[in-house]
Amino acid sequence: MNKGYCHIYTGNGKGKTTAAIGLIVRALGHNKKVVIIQFMKDDKNYGEFKYLHDKILFLQMGRNEFVNYENPEDIDIELAKKALIKAKEIIQSAKYDLVILDEINVAIMFSLIDEQAVMDIMKSKPESLELILTGRGATKKMMEIADLVTEMKEIKHYFSKGILGRKGVEY
């Protein structure tokens, strides 16, 4: 059995969640078992959800509202904590080859969940599991224990010209 690694995709540029989705496709091409848990998201209209929800275990465990990061609501904290418990359960079941925790870095940055609890999951994951954490604001400590870290750095983005997210590209 191959050793699995822990990846972090962070930074302010476009391409973090999409890179994770790309890894899902690559894994499916080799008949691997995949789960994605999305923190702070609940929107069935995302292209990746529409396309993958009947092919992998695809869990959206937030709600379809922006989290107020300065003063998150109780419901957001509760949902993120539930998502983390679910993540832990899934990871420890050792039934999957690839687990994506999408936007989990942001959930930590917004203080919805504890950095230490996530680090414990990273450290105690099954040997062969590939574990992917996405979202801006990954902490230094998390990056230290990850095996691979890519910073998606925004050089230029059409959002800065006032363009809004578009169906099939941003969601």
Next chain:
Amino acid sequence: MNKGYCHIYTGNGKGKTTAAIGLIVRALGHNKKVVIIQFMKDDKNYGEFKYLHDKILFLQMGRNEFVNYENPEDIDIELAKKALIKAKEIIQSAKYDLVILDEINVAIMFSLIDEQAVMDIMKSKPESLELILTGRGATKKMMEIADLVTEMKEIKHYFSKGILGRKGVEY
């Protein structure tokens, strides 16, 4: 019809091709028409090829050998030029919503194809087309005319520990 943009994913970090693959999935979730042309690749064992080749137009237009960048062989130049002609034809057909030119930045960096020819394609693409260029070494001029540029910056990579590419993760 939405306006389409030109994205570049470059840099030395992991996540460029996978981000493009993620965009494919997102587009498929919204029933969009997608093509990927891979420069300098010909390996049907890539997970993304195995999974997507019967769902989208998936063209691998290189050969399964590393290109010697200091002294590329005629066959590599010929294949890259053919891939570029094909890309132009596909883009100008205006039959697709999303076109990925995977590793095209590297093909330019290795002097297999001309930067100017690629810039002409970027500038003359159909209004609604989303065009994605991947690969390290994107040129400054190309980044200037692109609408979105993300640099995937390697902060840490297990390859530096001597780990080789693994099935279902790197290919």
